[in-house]
Amino acid sequence: MSQAFINTFQQLYAAQPEGLSSAPGRVNLIGEFTDYNLGYVFPAALNFRTQVLFRARTDQQMVVHSQNYPGESDRFSLQDPITPGPSQWGNYIRAMVYVLQQAGFTLTGADLLIDSDVPQGAGLSSSAALEVAIGGAFNQLSGLALTPAQIALFGQQAENQFMNCQCGIMDQMISAQATAGHALLLDCATLATRAVAIPPELALVIVNSNYPRKLVDSEYNGRRQDCEQAAAIMGVSTLRDASMDLLQQHQNAMTAQQYKRAHHVISENARVLATVDALQQSDMTQLRLLMQASHQSLRDDFEVTVPATDGLVEICQTALGSKGAVRMTGGGFGGAIICLCAQQDVVLVEQAVAAHYQARFGLKADVYVCQAGAGLTVQTFAA
Numbered sequence: 001m002s003q004a005f006i007n008t009f010q011q012l013y014a015a016q017p018e019g020l021s022s023a024p025g026r027v028n029l030i031g032e033f034t035d036y037n038l039g040y041v042f043p044a045a046l047n048f049r050t051q052v053l054f055r056a057r058t059d060q061q062m063v064v065h066s067q068n069y070p071g072e073s074d075r076f077s078l079q080d081p082i083t084p085g086p087s088q089w090g091n092y093i094r095a096m097v098y099v100l101q102q103a104g105f106t107l108t109g110a111d112l113l114i115d116s117d118v119p120q121g122a123g124l125s126s127s128a129a130l131e132v133a134i135g136g137a138f139n140q141l142s143g144l145a146l147t148p149a150q151i152a153l154f155g156q157q158a159e160n161q162f163m164n165c166q167c168g169i170m171d172q173m174i175s176a177q178a179t180a181g182h183a184l185l186l187d188c189a190t191l192a193t194r195a196v197a198i199p200p201e202l203a204l205v206i207v208n209s210n211y212p213r214k215l216v217d218s219e220y221n222g223r224r225q226d227c228e229q230a231a232a233i234m235g236v237s238t239l240r241d242a243s244m245d246l247l248q249q250h251q252n253a254m255t256a257q258q259y260k261r262a263h264h265v266i267s268e269n270a271r272v273l274a275t276v277d278a279l280q281q282s283d284m285t286q287l288r289l290l291m292q293a294s295h296q297s298l299r300d301d302f303e304v305t306v307p308a309t310d311g312l313v314e315i316c317q318t319a320l321g322s323k324g325a326v327r328m329t330g331g332g333f334g335g336a337i338i339c340l341c342a343q344q345d346v347v348l349v350e351q352a353v354a355a356h357y358q359a360r361f362g363l364k365a366d367v368y369v370c371q372a373g374a375g376l377t378v379q380t381f382a383a
């Protein structure tokens, strides 16, 4: 955290911050659109974080500024009904207040200042990082005694109940619970977690397509409905409980679209578990095949890729050959891809992206070489 960040807080609020809450964005290694079907996911936190400086107020007001949006701020009273306000990012703070109040918690007013280096609109969960960091700040300020997992669940509720996004639990859970240097196998049915070390020689290379994402929430929510309908037709409560055999038995009772969505989810769950083994054994051949199969399934069955992300995957996989594993990552419809490769081969990705991506798609990509970061941290400052 920089001194300039603290100085800005002091200038805005004419007082010292009492503490800092910080939560990361994430990249998903594999297990896409499985979370809301209560399946498995395998994400890692990034070393990009959203930080919130905070201080209690005594007048029931919530005041929030962001260094990322100078000149835009939000202010609302905790005593009024919480409704959407004029600031899109400010609504995430309102959303967290809304769900915590609904759950019966009494919140203290606060002065907040946000700063984030999580790339936005890249499918790297900048919104989950904000929800979890805000949850951490409220937890401290109001003495809520929430566990990181509970903060994550409130973050998901904020999306579901206030932001109109029917997302699963993956993004908030990894942001709240990550261990540095590890990916997290999460069973979304039980919320059981297992941290799996990422071999230190392996780089997490993220390439943001910068493809303009449109109608993402409505497409996202529509996919979820397809999955729920497919599960209902098979007589199971979620796709987690379905097998390929069961799916084949019910194929004629489903639309082609429902069948394809379920086919993706059922096959993806198996790939997650196989990827955990392959990562532990540093088996690059298996990692490559599993990530390739995941991407193809997301392209053909779940239909959430776009030519720009398909093209980026092809460019990077061709450059890495047998030395890397590549797929789209996150919520799709643009966003980022992930390449797993040795540190010394990162240059192959950088060169290939520079040589081919803009020429083919007219867009400039950003390449981030990341380490798996830690989850939510909250610290208080000595008075």
Ligand code: GLA
Residues within 6 Å of the ligand: 028, 031, 032, 033, 034, 035, 036, 125, 167, 168, 169, 170, 171, 330, 331, 332
């Ligand atoms: C978004 C959602 C997650 C998850 C992914 C796809 O990131 O927020 O809950 O569904 O898409 O795996």
